[in-house]
Amino acid sequence: MPSPTTAATTGAEGVKDAVFAARSVVKTYQMGEVAVHALNGVDLDLWPGEFVVLLGPSGSGKSTLLNILGGLDAPTSGDVFYRGEKLTAFNDSALTRYRRDHVGFVFQFYNLIPSLTARENVALITEIAPNPLDPVEALALVDLDKRKNHFPSQMSGGEQQRVAIARAVAKRPDVLLCDEPTGALDVHTGVLVLDAIQRVNAELGATTAVITHNAVIAKMADRVIHISDGRIAGEERNTKKVAASELEW
Ligand SMILES: Nc1ncnc2c1ncn2[C@@H]1O[C@H](COP(=O)(O)OP(=O)(O)O)[C@@H](O)[C@H]1O
Ligand SMILES: [Mg+2]
Incomplete structure (x- = not known):
């Protein structure tokens, strides 16, 4: 990994075995005179291979947290460790490499390139990844x-989102970060998208975090982490993990 700063050198406890360890993460946006407190001291560990749902109402800080874990944004204070490496100490080029090599992102809007086919959209990523899946295999x-x-344009919203998932996972990412992946979809197509995410988690073993404000989706997680007002408000482990195909909302 690019950063010389590790958990061992910072003395942070218990961060080495976690995929992510967030410690006292604060994010404040300064909007002129007004300070918006998006995250108010988040401590969080995500473990290898687990499927976590981050559940909270709109504005609770979910996207801010996911963007910080994914190296798209930096906290105002506090630290994030990725597999024991201090992500918050990475410079821009190390962050770019981290995102490119290890993180798959899925957002509410699919951001596919309209002039490229499904296979070509996926191939854009597999061409720059060191150990990718074949694009058709990802599809x-x-x-x-x-x-x-x-x-x-020849596919439904749910199908386009599944192409976006194939694109995100085709590089065999270590972590898959999904921000309201079914936010723009009806229940039926949403379930197919969640089923695809669940399959990717099981078959590729990518540590998966899905953020949502929909409590039903939490049933498919190994662990549910509740976020409220920029804080972790609680968590529980599902004793029985429900298949996406059994969800209804
Ligand atoms: N770039 C930004 N500039 C200013 N405020 C922001 C920005 N991004 C998010 N916020 C604010 O931070 C809070 C948390 O936002 P967000 O992380 O998007 O919540 P969620 O994803 O749970 O809806 C909200 O009050 C939001 O308005
Ligand atoms: Mg959000």
Whole structure:
């Protein structure tokens, strides 16, 4: 890893085995005179291979937290460790490498390139990744290999989101970070998208965090972390993990 600063050199406890360890993470946005406190001291560990749902109302700080874990944004204070390395000490090029090599992102809006087919959208990523899946193999993981030559405009919203998932996972990311992946979808298509995410977590073993304000989705997680007012308000482990196909909302 690029940063010389490790958990061992900082004396931080228990961060080495975690995929992510957030410690006292604060994020404040200064909007002119007004300070917006998006995160008010978050401590969080995510463990290898687990499927976590971060559940909280709109404005509670979920996206801010996910963007910090994914190296898209930096906290105002506090630290984040990624596999024992202090992410918050990485410089820009180390952060870019971290995002490129280890993180798959899925957002509410799919951001596919309209002039490229499903396969070509995925291939954009596999061409720059060191150990990628074949693009068609990635599309098969989300059950869209038959649609590989279709353009985004020829697919439904849910199908486009599954292409976006294939694109995110085609580099075999260590972590898959999903920000309201079903936010723009109806229940039926949302379930297919969640099923694809669940399959990727199980088959590729990527540590997966899904953020949502929909409590039903929490049933498919190994662990549910509640976020409220920029804080972790509680967590629970699901004794029985529900298959995405059994969810209804
Ligand atoms: N770039 C930004 N500039 C100013 N305020 C922001 C910015 N991003 C988020 N916020 C504020 O931080 C708080 C948390 O936002 P966010 O993390 O997007 O919450 P959630 O994803 O749970 O809806 C909100 O009050 C939001 O308005
Ligand atoms: Mg959000």
